[in-house]
Amino acid sequence: MILLQGQPGAGGGSQMVMMLLIMGVFFVFMIWPQMRKQKKAKTYMESLVKGDKIVTTGGIHGKITSIADGHFVIEMEEGKAKIEKSAVSMELTQAAYPPAAA
Numbered sequence: 001m002i003l004l005q006g007q008p009g010a011g012g013g014s015q016m017v018m019m020l021l022i023m024g025v026f027f028v029f030m031i032w033p034q035m036r037k038q039k040k041a042k043t044y045m046e047s048l049v050k051g052d053k054i055v056t057t058g059g060i061h062g063k064i065t066s067i068a069d070g071h072f073v074i075e076m077e078e079g080k081a082k083i084e085k086s087a088v089s090m091e092l093t094q095a096a097y098p099p100a101a102a
Contacts (some may be wrong), residue, residue: 003062012019016025039098045085045086045088047068048064048085048088049064049067050064050065050066050067051064052064053061053091054072054088054089054090055088055089056074056083057087057088057089058086058088060074060076060081060083061076062074062075062076062081063075065080070084070085071083071084071085072084072085072088
C-alpha cells in the first residue's frame with residue numbers, strides 16, 4: 001500500500017513572502033522614524049552655538065558660555081555648570097513655545 005503524502009516544503013514561498021512583509025512593515029513603522037529622529041537630534045546638537053539658551057534633560061535652564069569637544073559650559077542663575085552635549089534636550093524658545101502640530 002502506498003501512502004500519499006503532501007509535497008515537502010509546500011507553502012514555503014508564501015511563508016517567506018509573509019515574513020518579508022512583516023519585516024518591511026516593522027522597518028517602516030519602527031526603525032525608519034527612529035533613524036530620522038536621531039538624525040534630527042544630531043544636526044540640532046551640531047547647530048548649537050555660544051549664547052544659545054537651552055534646557056537640559058533634567059530641566060535645567062541655561063545659556064551656553066563655551067563649547068568643547070563633548071560638553072558645554074552653561075551659565076545659570078546659580079552659577080556655571082559643565083554638562084555633556086547629550087544632556088541637552090531642546091532650545092529654550094522651543095521649550096517655552098513648542099511648534100504647533102501640523
